[in-house]
Amino acid sequence: MLHAMVVLPVRFERSPRLHPMLSEQPHAVGTKVVVQGKRGPEVATVRGEASEPHPSERYGAVLRAATPEDLDRWDTLHRAGEDLKWLLRARARERRLPVKLVAVEFTLDESLVTVSYSADERIELTSLIGEVRAHTRARVNFAAIGPREQAQMLGTLGACGRENCSSTHLQDFAPVSIRMARDQQLPLNPEKLSGPCGRLLCCLQFEHTQYVELLKNLPRKNAKVCHDGSGACGKVTKLHPLAGTVDVLTEQGMLVGVPATELRRAPDEGPKPGGDRGSKAPRQRDADA
Structure with missing residues (x-):
């Protein structure tokens, strides 16, 4: 009896990203598959329920549920890869x-070995190919990765005390800008705004949209305003x-x-706060240093 093809989201060991794979049959969440x-x-590892394939998408394939022999071989190859990694690190230092x-x-059939590396500049690693081939007949592929991918693969702790987002749940690395920190009124301290990878914290993007909306209801920093109740006027120094x-x-x-809501623009500042703010961008221009 033929089964309708389904799509299963699977996760590889060194990344939280889910990859959709075509399968002839559904597998339970948590099942190891080849x-x-x-x-x-x-x-x-299967990490989600089965769904229907989309005609315009391209998928990999689930070949089978992993057998005990597959898992034993995978574990052996994993340990061989770790040993080879430390050997290559020593040779690179030499x-x-x-x-x-x-x-x-x-790969499970040992036809390919992928060496992932990080470097500040373009570098030629052909001198290490011989070291790899002395221990395996697999084809060698050197893959350059960035700081965020490195943190994703190795796993680190963030300033929050939890494991970094890139190795736990992030599916893609969205652009992160210093403007996001400004909009959230964060001190522009590189040490506090950078993650273990040395780049701006990925989590700055999580609440940025909400802050953009909230800022539409606030005056700009340094704007001159007056209080409706007391009539006192002054300059905005900080936004909350x-x-x-x-x-x-x-x-x-x-x-x-x-x-x-109790403020109005000072007479020389133009229209009252809240009355002329468009919906495209917050009016704030500066942030605390």
Whole structure:
């Protein structure tokens, strides 16, 4: 009896990214399967329920549920890859190659070995091919990866105390800009805004859309405003988007926190806050250093 093809999301060991694979039958979540991916046959884990394939999408294939023999061989190849990685690291140090060998991975049939590495500049690693071929007949592929991919593969702890997002749940590396930190009123301290990979924190993007919306209801920093109740006027020194308040330095030299809804623009500042804000971008231009 023929079964309708289904799509299963599977995850490889060194990445949280889910890869859709065509399968002749569904497999339970958590099942180890042998898949045919871009590099060749590998062992992966089913991480979601089966769904119907989309005609316009291209998929890899689930070949079968992994047998005990498959898992034993996969474990043996994993240990061989770890041993080879440490050997290559030693040889790279001997030859003073400015490179970090991150991972060495075999396909299940040992036809291909992928050496993932990180380097600050373009580097030639042909001198290491002989070292690899002395231990395996597999075809050798050197793959350069960036700092974020390196953190994803190795796994690190973030400033929050949890394992970094890139190795736990992120499916793609979305662009992260310093503007996101400004919009969230964060101190522009590179040490606090950078993750273990040395790049801007991926989590800055998670709440940015909400902050953009909240900032539409706040005056700009350094804007001159007056309080509706007291009539006191002053300059906005700090924004608190989540609370909907701003700090105002009054003309009398007092620093007060005021709800944005109780403020109006000073006579020389044009229209009242909230009355002329478009929906495209927040009006804030500066952030605390």
